[in-house]
Amino acid sequence: MASTALKASSSLCVRPAQSQPKISGSRSVSLPINRKACPSLTSRRGLKICCAAKPETVDKVCKIVKKQLALPDDSSLSGESKFSALGADSLDTVEIVMGLEEEFGISVEEESAQAITTVQEAADMIEKLIEKKGA
Structure with a gap:
């Protein structure tokens, strides 16, 4: 190898x-x-x-995704959960990103928002934006 x-x-x-x-x-x-x-x-x-991303960030993202997609509280989400597999369309994804921006006090560029397909990707992006914001 x-x-x-x-x-x-x-x-x-x-x-x-x-x-x-x-x-x-x-x-x-x-x-x-x-x-x-x-x-x-x-x-x-x-x-x-x-x-x-930190587990706390992933948990917050899961809660926001559940809220935006009106999923039951007992729904099982993880970092690997794909928005499309949860029934999200492009408008749902935009609403999820808006919810994340509001919750975390960040601003997500359109190209970055379109690249997010999983809970983990969203959480990783949030932590990078928070770090840049604090620098």
Whole structure:
């Protein structure tokens, strides 16, 4: 197997998490690192390593999605939940993003909003925007 070099502008300290890192597809790996935002690393072959959002952020996103889609409180949502699988159309997705903007005090660009397809992607984007806002 050929090795792939990854470049980062700072060193990363990976600590054991409560759960194992999740690998979805063959191109994406989420690793929680010190419960802080961390850089995204991309290899020449397209492998991308990025941090997963805090569980609290994912929970808030789940609550907003349930509210916007009028899902029952006992509905089971997780980071992997896809908006389309929950019955959301493009208008629902816009309303979800508006709810997220209001809840977290952020502003999401249209291109970013269109790229969000899962709860986890929304939570990751929120934490990046909050970090940029605080910087």
